[in-house]
Amino acid sequence: MFLINGAYQTHLPANDRSIQFGDGCFTTARIVAGEIRFLSLHIARLQQACQRLFIPFTQWQTLETEMTEVARSQDYAVLKVIISRGSGGRGYNPTQCDNPVRIMSVSRFPDFYAEWKNTGVTLGLSSVRMGINPSLAGIKHLNRLEQVLIRAELEQANQHETIVLDSDGMMVECCAANLFWREGEAVYTPYVDRSGVNGTMRQHIMAELTRQGRVVRQIRATPDALLHADEAFICNALMPIIPVRQAIATRYTSRELYSFLAPLCE
Structure with missing residues (x-):
């Protein structure tokens, strides 16, 4: 109802x-x-x-x-x-x-989020690209056909989630989550000023890291940036934060930043 x-x-x-x-x-x-x-x-x-x-x-x-x-x-x-x-x-x-x-x-x-937290998730790479439109970027408007196509493709793949690029080949987010990764002490997340959604949990995590004196860099990057990461995680308001065990072909074992943030996101 x-x-x-x-x-x-x-x-x-x-x-x-x-x-x-x-x-x-x-x-x-x-x-x-x-x-x-x-x-x-x-x-x-x-x-x-x-x-x-x-x-x-x-x-x-x-x-x-x-x-x-x-x-x-x-x-x-x-x-x-x-x-x-x-x-x-x-x-x-x-x-x-x-x-x-x-x-x-x-x-x-959703029941499966509890399992994802324990096992971590695997991320594929979607062939569906997001259009660039600064007028609509960041907000969660009702035009979700891009996500429908991305999800339809994901259902045929053997991954939990998928990395989505914009039409220029830059990482934006996942199908239904935002993406973060850590390289040493540096924390990165894609810009969402041209496409994608500025999720509530993304905002919360960035604010928490800033309060803790950590620098979060929003960048435009291709998936190659994940090759050099020490760890990665995804987030949204429901998950709220899930570790990534593999992104495309890169495996991660560290959960250092995830373990720090998880209690702050509950």
């Missing part, structure tokens, strides 16, 4: 722009013991996305209250929140869309 504008229902108008054009944004949060982990980061993400997409959503307190109430009855689950521009306007023109729609749903938490 979905909570749509405060009412439990399962239907949207066929002319809702989230259906017509993918015109909206979303976030996916982890519920633990009735509370949403990193709630403020999820709200900030939605606010930034609405600002970037010119969606006139203003009911932030109502949204946060509903999110909190929905989570309260859950022990360990996944909360997805969508903000659609709503219905109205003709064609692509959004100027007559003054009533954005808020949508929430709860689903079961």
Whole structure:
């Protein structure tokens, strides 16, 4: 069941722009013991996305209250929140869309993340490239066809996740996670200013490392950069952080940085 504008229902108008054009944004949060982990980061993400997409959503307190109430009855689950521009306007023109729609749903938490934490994951290399578009980069908008294609390819491979490049051949992220690696004391993560998603856990990890006096370098790099890494890990709001045991053909045994960060991400 979905909570749509405060009412439990399962239907949207066929002319809702989230259906017509993918015109909206979303976030996916982890519920633990009735509370949403990193709630403020999820709200900030939605606010930034609405600002970037010119969606006139203003009911932030109502949204946060509903999110909190929905989570309260859950022990360990996944909360997805969508903000659609709503219905109205003709064609692509959004100027007559003054009533954005808020949508929430709860689903079961994925069981396999616990196993991934113990064993580590293997990363392949996707043949699907991400387009470069600074206007949409960083935010989690509803246009996810690139991820659908990446995931469809991943389902045919013998890897847990896959590294995704942009159209220039630079690493961006994984299908549903951000990527970090360590070389000596230096920590790296790809830029997401031209494509990809600036995940809430990515933001949290960068902030934690900065507080600890560690330098995190955002760079544009090809997959060859991983050949020289001492360790690597992936993250998102649900995992929240998973060690990488192999990226393409490179194996890692160190979990030094992962072990330091894991308790700070729970």
